[in-house]
Amino acid sequence: MYKKFGNTDLKTSPIVFGCMGSAGAFGNQEEKDSIEALQAAFDVGINFFDTAEGYGNGYSEQLLAKALGTRRKEIIISSKVSVENMKKKDILEACDRSLKNLQTDYLDMYLLHWPVTNVSIEERVEALTELKASGKIRNYGVSNFGPQNLDEVLAITDICTNQIGYHLFHRAVEFEVLPKCIEHDIPVMCYSSLMQGLLAGKYKSLADFPANRARTTLFDSRTHSQSRHGGHGAEKEGQEALDRIWEITNNSDYSMEELAVGWLKAQKGVAGIIVGTRNAVQSRDLLKLLDVKLDPALITELGKATEKVKTALGANIDMWDHRSK
Numbered sequence: 192m193y194k195k196f197g198n199t200d201l202k203t204s205p206i207v208f209g210c211m212g213s214a215g216a217f218g219n220q221e222e223k224d225s226i227e228a229l230q231a232a233f234d235v236g237i238n239f240f241d242t243a244e245g246y247g248n249g250y251s252e253q254l255l256a257k258a259l260g261t262r263r264k265e266i267i268i269s270s271k272v273s274v275e276n277m278k279k280k281d282i283l284e285a286c287d288r289s290l291k292n293l294q295t296d297y298l299d300m301y302l303l304h305w306p307v308t309n310v311s312i313e314e315r316v317e318a319l320t321e322l323k324a325s326g327k328i329r330n331y332g333v334s335n336f337g338p339q340n341l342d343e344v345l346a347i348t349d350i351c352t353n354q355i356g357y358h359l360f361h362r363a364v365e366f367e368v369l370p371k372c373i374e375h376d377i378p379v380m381c382y383s384s385l386m387q388g389l390l391a392g393k394y395k396s397l398a399d400f401p402a403n404r405a406r407t408t409l410f411d412s413r414t415h416s417q418s419r420h421g422g423h424g425a426e427k428e429g430q431e432a433l434d435r436i437w438e439i440t441n442n443s444d445y446s447m448e449e450l451a452v453g454w455l456k457a458q459k460g461v462a463g464i465i466v467g468t469r470n471a472v473q474s475r476d477l478l479k480l481l482d483v484k485l486d487p488a489l490i491t492e493l494g495k496a497t498e499k500v501k502t503a504l505g506a507n508i509d510m511w512d513h514r515s516k
């Protein structure tokens with residue numbers, strides 16, 4: 192089940208635990224539930240944990256240390272530096288803060304969280320190279336890098352991953368970014384693999400999806416005040432796709448989460464599928480996601496179900512449409 196992650200010497204589980212929701216990103220969250228969620232994920236076999244200084248301003252990193260600090264040698268941690276800390280000095284300081292939050296002296300992966308900044312890529316890479324040379328980070332990579340951003344970074348260095356939003360309702364990466372990552376041998380980590388819960392088999396209608404999550408380009412900005420993209424979304428195509436995914440789920444032996452993750456597993460170039468849970472019960476469900484492998488016919492059906500959404504939303508990989516190139 193554990194596989195070598197790209198060109199690193201890390202052996203990772205196919206499912207990565209995403210620590211954003213457990214730090215309260217989706218609303219009120221009890222610390223006890225978050226700790227139990229992390230520990231249950233480890234207990235089912237997940238060894239890869241994705242966090243960021245931006246998740247709860249370091250709180251998510253602290254939670255990970257609290258829950259699994261004694262397991263440090265058995266787990267792989269990726270953390271990310273926030274876009275407002277992209278000057279060399281700020282990246283170095285941010286890394287030290289993350290190490291302190293995580294109560295560790297190394298990060299397995301350290302990623303530039305978002306690309307858009309007025310700090311040159313050379314300066315950002317210089318900081319990452321220095322951190323790697325000092326042993327504070329073992330590998331570095333990027334997140335949310337579009338085609339232009341990737342060209343810029345690849346001109347000066349190799350990267351261990353590009354962490355991007357990729358799931359059945361957001362397939363923009365298939366146009367340019369995924370082919371480019373495959374061409375350059377960059378393993379992709381996909382996030383929001385369950386579309387923040389829409390693909391967890393709880394919602395029959397897009398209209399029922401909580402307003403604080405209905406902020407992506409799928410939703411119409413005119414009727415979703417918390418979204419910042421300003422576009423008209425693709426809700427008609429999205430609802431048709433959701434209806435079809437429900438049909439496929441009801442006619443199969445799989446849960447919707449298994450179908451969503453099984454479909455991602457079948458996509459070339461994907462090396463880690465990040466899923467977030469909020470409690471131990473949800474984490475125990477991750478066990479079936481570790482092993483799921485779908486028949487090619489089901490993979491094709493799921494692809495067809497979301498083809499119109501893919502076409503309607505186009506090639507912009509930024510799910511919120513305001514930060515990537």
Ligand SMILES: NC(=O)c1ccc[n+]([C@@H]2O[C@H](COP(=O)([O-])OP(=O)(O)OC[C@H]3O[C@@H](n4cnc5c(N)ncnc54)[C@H](OP(=O)(O)O)[C@@H]3O)[C@@H](O)[C@H]2O)c1
Binds near residue numbers: 208381474
């Ligand atoms: N690099 C980046 O810019 C970036 C951006 C976003 C996310 N990420 C990473 O990706 C991770 C995952 O993405 P995400 O948190 O956006 O969303 P996600 O994994 O697509 O969805 C998480 C939500 O799915 C629901 N869920 C999960 N397992 C479930 C189960 N067994 N039963 C019922 N519901 C279940 C929960 O909803 P409820 O809350 O309703 O219980 C949970 O909060 C984050 O934690 C973070 O590590 C990275």
